[in-house]
Amino acid sequence: MASVLKAVRGTRDLLPPETALWSRVEATARAVFSRYGFGEIRTPVFETTDLFARSVGEETDIVSKEMYTWEDRARAASEKAQSLTLRPENTAGVVRAYIEHKLGDTGMLQKLFYLGPQFRRERPQRGRYRQFWQIGAEVIGPASSGSESPIRDAEVIEMLAALLNELGIQGWRLEINSVGSSEDRQRYNAALREALAPVKSQLCEDNQRRAETNPLRVLDSKAPEDQHIINALPKIADYLDEASRVHFAAVLEALTACSVPYHVNHRLVRGLDYYTRTTFEFTVPPSEQDGSGLGTQNALLGGGRYDGLSEMLGGPKAPGIGFAIGEDRLILALQAQAAEVPEKKLDAYIAPMGKAQNPAALSIAKELRAAGLRIEVGDGAFRLKKSFEAADKIARRIVILGEDEFKSGFYIAKDFATSLQRLFTREGLAKALKQKNWQINDPLIRSSDPLKQTVGLRMPALMLLADAKSALSNEELRAFLALALGTPLRDLDQEIIDNMTSQLAKENLVIGSNLGWQITASGRIHLQSEMRKDETSENTD
Ligand code: AMP
Numbered sequence: 001m002a003s004v005l006k007a008v009r010g011t012r013d014l015l016p017p018e019t020a021l022w023s024r025v026e027a028t029a030r031a032v033f034s035r036y037g038f039g040e041i042r043t044p045v046f047e048t049t050d051l052f053a054r055s056v057g058e059e060t061d062i063v064s065k066e067m068y069t070w071e072d073r074a075r076a077a078s079e080k081a082q083s084l085t086l087r088p089e090n091t092a093g094v095v096r097a098y099i100e101h102k103l104g105d106t107g108m109l110q111k112l113f114y115l116g117p118q119f120r121r122e123r124p125q126r127g128r129y130r131q132f133w134q135i136g137a138e139v140i141g142p143a144s145s146g147s148e149s150p151i152r153d154a155e156v157i158e159m160l161a162a163l164l165n166e167l168g169i170q171g172w173r174l175e176i177n178s179v180g181s182s183e184d185r186q187r188y189n190a191a192l193r194e195a196l197a198p199v200k201s202q203l204c205e206d207n208q209r210r211a212e213t214n215p216l217r218v219l220d221s222k223a224p225e226d227q228h229i230i231n232a233l234p235k236i237a238d239y240l241d242e243a244s245r246v247h248f249a250a251v252l253e254a255l256t257a258c259s260v261p262y263h264v265n266h267r268l269v270r271g272l273d274y275y276t277r278t279t280f281e282f283t284v285p286p287s288e289q290d291g292s293g294l295g296t297q298n299a300l301l302g303g304g305r306y307d308g309l310s311e312m313l314g315g316p317k318a319p320g321i322g323f324a325i326g327e328d329r330l331i332l333a334l335q336a337q338a339a340e341v342p343e344k345k346l347d348a349y350i351a352p353m354g355k356a357q358n359p360a361a362l363s364i365a366k367e368l369r370a371a372g373l374r375i376e377v378g379d380g381a382f383r384l385k386k387s388f389e390a391a392d393k394i395a396r397r398i399v400i401l402g403e404d405e406f407k408s409g410f411y412i413a414k415d416f417a418t419s420l421q422r423l424f425t426r427e428g429l430a431k432a433l434k435q436k437n438w439q440i441n442d443p444l445i446r447s448s449d450p451l452k453q454t455v456g457l458r459m460p461a462l463m464l465l466a467d468a469k470s471a472l473s474n475e476e477l478r479a480f481l482a483l484a485l486g487t488p489l490r491d492l493d494q495e496i497i498d499n500m501t502s503q504l505a506k507e508n509l510v511i512g513s514n515l516g517w518q519i520t521a522s523g524r525i526h527l528q529s530e531m532r533k534d535e536t537s538e539n540t541d
Helices: 018-035 049-055 061-066 091-100 150-167 182-202 205-213 215-220 224-231 242-257 327-336 355-370 384-394 403-408 426-434 450-457 459-464 474-485 494-505 530-539
Strands: 046-048 069-072 082-086 110-119 131-140 173-178 276-283 299-305 320-326 348-352 375-377 397-401 410-415 421-425 517-519 525-527
Touching: 018 110, 018 131, 018 150, 018 327, 046 049, 046 091, 049 061, 049 082, 049 091, 091 110, 091 131, 091 320, 131 150, 131 327, 150 173, 150 242, 150 276, 150 299, 150 320, 173 242, 182 205, 182 215, 182 224, 205 215, 215 224, 242 276, 299 327, 320 327, 348 355, 348 384, 355 375, 355 397, 355 426, 384 397, 397 426, 410 426, 421 426
Parallel strands: 348 375, 348 397
Antiparallel strands: 046 082, 069 082, 110 131, 131 320, 173 276, 276 299, 299 320, 397 410, 410 421, 517 525
């Protein structure tokens, strides 16, 4: 037997019903972004390797060990072989597109959002995958468009708070810091190197390397044995120049003005080289008990300002700020916080009662779907019981299609929540299925009363019911119908009455006297109880 193939380690399939939650998250994000004036951008899933090396940074974990990179062979003499990489993040692609399409020439602030898979060869664990999804946005433009203003930082962060609240994420925490200008960082890096030199040998292997290559990254480290050293290192706040300090204070002031709670975290430098000034992260409480379901991977999203990125990529000066939400983690947090996607059952299940009814079932389903209803179609090979079971699982109602229904022009639908059954003409079906709640006194409704239910189940079933046999006049049939439908005759739709009576008139009606009612030779309908009798006389008025 051939071996079974599986999804690659660190990748996974997302299936219904979970994907409904993904759709809800994405729809909410789109709605929120649109309220803040963002438009969607879609960039390619792979780019030249150079793009990420120059923006994210050669010394970062992402570029040095996590990228999916390959040598793409030339296929024609006119092509050159080149090194390509699956995007590990999307900001670099957006800024490349900004430069390539000269969006800066518009002079306008560009507000762009994206949504899509990213790829990093990380050690897979809960909340950390090799293909994961990010929802992100960037605000970028020439300085004259206001792109450098602290109000942009605060607006983006306030938008994120609004999005998380709208999604129902509980207990989120915003951590914020400023990593200053690139000159500030050079000075700070020098200070860090100096402070790290005497203690370097006490650090873990990774941090020893970082202390050499990129000391800022030591601050990111979660290695428990190094924390006492890291906590004692100089703080970047003491190395910010006046402009960066003013910028940071203005961001915090605006956040306070919009009541967005924040915590300044001096160690928050983030793993990507292109950040300047504001950096931030939203987390949820780490433990299962506190409800994130994320363990240590509790950062839901991260972002920051990248005022020099465009120039690093050979573009014009284009200050910007952006963020990326880890959608996988957002979903895990929502699931752990028991955000149920309300189960959305289909409007109806069409159950053909024989293979011959399959084409008609499909054509009725087509009509109903065109009318905006959500419909599933069964199979004429299913028995009635199986159709009911299948329908009950996925739909609110079942519509039964037998040969008799086609002949009579009537369809019977049952509502599972109330057990009410109704009869319809083909034209009336869509309208009735759109009606949210069926009431017992709706015209043509069946009650759950066993007698009426039997009567209502299928009109032709009446003919199989019992022992007494009687040929009825048209009037008698109308009276009988009123009884069967439990509705005063005057409330019945004339078209339905005419259609059904003429149908019934063609048949020899067999009456179910064993169920406690019968039609006499005079055409009156008698029920066992007095109450029923009263009803009958009313109905036959
Ligand atoms: P970054 O692009 O590294 O700033 O990450 C932004 C967000 O993406 C993080 O806060 C995570 O929520 C998410 N993220 C990053 N890497 C992964 C991964 N390997 N698997 C799942 N989510 C990730």
